[in-house]
Amino acid sequence: MAEEVLAPLAGKVLSVAVTVGELIEEDAEVLVLEAMKMETVVYASCAGTVSGVVVKVGDQVEEDDVLVSIEN
Amino acid sequence: MPFLDQLGFLSLTPGMVVMWGVGLTLIYLAINREYEPLLLLPIGFGIMVANLPLTGLMAPSEGLLWRFYHYGVEWEVAPPLIFLGLGAHTDFGPLLSQPRLVFLGAAAQGGVYITFFAAQAFGFTLKEAASIGIIGGADGPTTIFLASQLAPHLLGTCAVAAYSYMALVPVIQPPIMRLLTSEQERAIRMRRTRKVETREKLVFAVVAAMLIVLLVPASAPLIVMFMLGNLFRESKVVERLTETAQNALMNIVIIVLGLGVGATMEASTFLRTDVLFIFVLGLFAFAASTASGVLLAKLMNVFTDDKINPLVGAAGVSAVPMAARVAHKVAAEVDKKNYLLMFAMGPNLAGVIGTVIAAGIFLAMLQQ
Amino acid sequence: MIVEARNLKARVLLETSINLFVNGALGVLTGIALLYLAMKVLAITLGRDHSYHLSSKSKTH
Numbered sequence: 245m246a247e248e249v250l251a252p253l254a255g256k257v258l259s260v261a262v263t264v265g266e267l268i269e270e271d272a273e274v275l276v277l278e279a280m281k282m283e284t285v286v287y288a289s290c291a292g293t294v295s296g297v298v299v300k301v302g303d304q305v306e307e308d309d310v311l312v313s314i315e316n
Numbered sequence: 317m318p319f320l321d322q323l324g325f326l327s328l329t330p331g332m333v334v335m336w337g338v339g340l341t342l343i344y345l346a347i348n349r350e351y352e353p354l355l356l357l358p359i360g361f362g363i364m365v366a367n368l369p370l371t372g373l374m375a376p377s378e379g380l381l382w383r384f385y386h387y388g389v390e391w392e393v394a395p396p397l398i399f400l401g402l403g404a405h406t407d408f409g410p411l412l413s414q415p416r417l418v419f420l421g422a423a424a425q426g427g428v429y430i431t432f433f434a435a436q437a438f439g440f441t442l443k444e445a446a447s448i449g450i451i452g453g454a455d456g457p458t459t460i461f462l463a464s465q466l467a468p469h470l471l472g473t474c475a476v477a478a479y480s481y482m483a484l485v486p487v488i489q490p491p492i493m494r495l496l497t498s499e500q501e502r503a504i505r506m507r508r509t510r511k512v513e514t515r516e517k518l519v520f521a522v523v524a525a526m527l528i529v530l531l532v533p534a535s536a537p538l539i540v541m542f543m544l545g546n547l548f549r550e551s552k553v554v555e556r557l558t559e560t561a562q563n564a565l566m567n568i569v570i571i572v573l574g575l576g577v578g579a580t581m582e583a584s585t586f587l588r589t590d591v592l593f594i595f596v597l598g599l600f601a602f603a604a605s606t607a608s609g610v611l612l613a614k615l616m617n618v619f620t621d622d623k624i625n626p627l628v629g630a631a632g633v634s635a636v637p638m639a640a641r642v643a644h645k646v647a648a649e650v651d652k653k654n655y656l657l658m659f660a661m662g663p664n665l666a667g668v669i670g671t672v673i674a675a676g677i678f679l680a681m682l683q684q
Numbered sequence: 685m686i687v688e689a690r691n692l693k694a695r696v697l698l699e700t701s702i703n704l705f706v707n708g709a710l711g712v713l714t715g716i717a718l719l720y721l722a723m724k725v726l727a728i729t730l731g732r733d734h735s736y737h738l739s740s741k742s743k744t745h
Contacts, residue, residue, distance in 0.1 A: 252655035271653075280637045280657060282644070287653055307509070307658070415723035422716040429705050436701055446704070516726045523726075527718045532711055666716065673715040677708045 247290050249312045251305045255279030259301060262312060266294045274312050277305070292316030327369035331583025338586070339363035339578070342476065351483035355456065355574050359476060362578020374579050385576035389464045389471070394573040395457035396541040401566030402457075402636070402668075403545025404558045408517050410661040413509035416616070417628065417659065421666020423612035424632025425674050427452030427605025431597050438593050443467050446678040448594055451478045452601025453671030454485070454633035460577060461538060462675040466682055472581035473591050477598035485638045488599070489606050490646050493630050496610045501617075502650045504625040506659045514550060521546040528673060534683075535676025539669070605633045609663065631660035634667040 255277035262274055270291040277284045295315040299305060320326070342360030346353040366374055366381060373381040388394040411418060432449030440448060447463040447470055459478040463471040481488065494502075525543035529536045548558040613629030627647050631639040640660035647656040 252653075253658045280641060280661070282637075282641050282657065284644075284655060284657065285652070307511075412723055412726065415720050415727065418716055418720050418723065422712050425708075425712050429708060432705065433701065436697070442697070442700060442704070445701070510727075511732055513730055513732055516730045519730060520722065520726055523722050524719055527722060528715055531715050531718065666719070669719065670712050670716060673712045674708050677711045678704065681704055681707060 246295055246313050246315050247292070248310045249274055249286060249289050249314065251277065251307055251309045251311055252286060253277065253279050253284065254306050255284065255304075257299050257301055257303045257305060257311075258283060260297060260299070260312075262288075262294045262297065264294055264297055268292065268294060268314070275299070286311060288312075288314060290314055290316050322370065324369045324371075329369075329583065331587050332367040332369065334587060335367040335581065335583045336364050338581070339367070345480070345483075349483075352456075352479045354570055355479045356476075356483075358571055358574025359472075359479070359578035362575040363472070363581045364578075366579035366582055374582070381575055381579035384572045385579055388569070388572040388576050389460065390468070392461065392464070392537055394569050394576070395461040395464075396537045397569045398457040398566060398573065399538045400541040400545040400561045401563075401569070403521075403542040403547075404549045404561040406542075406546050406549070406636075406665060407661075408520055408546065408550075408665065409512040410509065410658045411665050412512045412516055412520060414506075414659065414662050416620075417624070417662035418666040419616070420609050420612055420629045420632040420663035421668075421670040422632075423629065424605045424609035424663070424667050425453060425670045426608030427601045427603070427633070428671070428674050430604045431601035434600065435593075435597050438590070438597070440590070440593075441467075443682050444470055446682055447471075447474050448597050449601060450474075450671065450675055450678065451481070451594075451598040452605040452633070453667070453674060454478070454482055454602060454605065454635040454639065455668055455671045456482060458538060458634075458668075458671050458675050460573070462678060465679055468580070469585050470594065472577055473586065473594050474598075475577045476581075477595050481598055481602050482635045482638065485602075485633075485635050486642050486645075488602050489630050489633075489639065489642050492603055492606045493610060493627055493643075493646050496607060497614070497626050499650055501614070501626050502647055503654065504623050505651070505654050506625055506628075506656070507622055509658065514552075517550045518547065521550060524669070528669065532673050532676035532680065534680035535672050538672045538675070542668075542672075602633065606630045609633065609667075625654075625656055625659070628656060628660040628663050632663040632667040632670070634664065634671050636664050636668060637661065639667075640664040 258276040258278045260275045272288045274286050292314040296313040339360045342356045345351040346356040373379040428449045435445035435448040443466040447467040450462050463474040521543045528539045609629035609632035610626045613624045613626035627643040631643045643660035644657040647654045
């Protein structure tokens with residue numbers, strides 16, 4: 245079953261820490277968003293294999309946009 | 317010999333040299349610690365040059381810095397123009413999606429009034445006490461606006477106190493926030509916000525300006541410019557104006573304002589014991605405002621099932637967006653997946669409006 | 685006489701400052717409450733949350 249990691253707040257993608265096919269733990273760092281000139285780390289909502297990275301560095305995301313999907 | 321008579325060295329006083337130290341300290345803090353560098357750097361330099369003898373920089377109706385001060389600050393031009401820029405930077409979305417959080421911005425004005433009374437107990441006059449109390453609102457331009465009208469001799473001190481404490485928000489606020497909340501409270505995750513439409517933001521900017529001005533006409537210069545800037549931004553049809561208000565105009569005004577404010581700090585007006593009290597009271601004001609915001613959030617939780625994380629109450633002191641960031645970070649210490657930033661922006665913006673109203677009422681009642 | 689005058693002055697000062705506080709607190713609360721109402725009205729009339737919208741409309745029909 246795939247689970248999607250959603251953007252907790254609107255902001256710009258500063259860096260992406262995972263790649264497709266990578267095996268990650270729950271709470272692992274997925275990517276970093278910048279909002280209000282502050283870096284906010286987004287963590288994995290579950291453990292599993294990264295099946296898709298929807299955003300890339302520099303993208304502007306809205307709250308609840310899908311960032312990454314994880315197959316578990 | 318005319319040249320020797322004009323020699324600056326001969327006219328130096330010890331007070332001037334001490335003021336260079338004050339100016340240098342601010343310049344140091346601005347550069348090395350990045351404490352509000354945009355303001356503290358020109359203020360620090362302004363202090364230093366205003367304390368050089370025989371320059372005439374602050375000579376009434378002649379000096380360069382006097383003109384900056386007179387036409388910028390005394391004429392109430394600079395703070396409203398800064399508010400125009402702030403409005404152009406502001407997104408009311410987070411506030412509009414959680415209207416109830418607006419009350420936290422009112423609660424955080426508690427520190428303003430507590431300090432107002434405390435300052436009187438220390439022997440300050442009503443006008444001085446109001447200018448000192450408003451430091452608790454954590455809003456630089458509003459502090460300058462009010463102090464320049466009510467207590468010009470304290471303007472420099474109040475401005476420096478306000479901006480230094482705003483820079484110190486990440487140091488001052490967290491201990492108070494942790495003291496007043498339990499770990500469970502700090503871990504509260506707030507319910508997601510709804511999406512806010514652009515037309516809501518547009519109407520809000522206009523309606524809010526009219527309501528506040530109808531209620532407190534004396535707050536008009538600040539609130540009107542703030543909402544105009546916001547209207548520029550949300551209308552999306554005057555991006556040139558938005559961009560100018562946000563950057564070019566704001567930067568020009570900051571230079572004039574910083575230098576002008578710094579130049580008012582001459583040794584004779586600054587090197588007095590009551591200046592020390594102002595700094596102590598200003599810190600107290602910040603702490604009290606933080607506490608009253610957190611406490612109101614806790615009180616609201618008693619009456620609602622949709623719990624508020626009380627940390628967002630601390631963002632009711634203006635200091636946009638530092639106070640909101642602090643609320644976010646303190647919450648993340650307990651639960652790293654708790655994202656409070658956008659929830660904290662609501663009280664943060666409400667705090668700006670609350671402080672402007674408080675300043676407007678002081679002004680209306682004391683300026684006669 | 686002097687003591688009395690001083691007391692009177694102190695009392696006037698206290699009254700003025702309490703007056704300032706009461707007016708200030710009332711003003712800030714009223715202002716913020718007005719904004720709250722404005723935001724609520726905006727959310728109902730212009731917001732995308734149509735559940736509000738429809739229910740408020742159905743009452744008028």
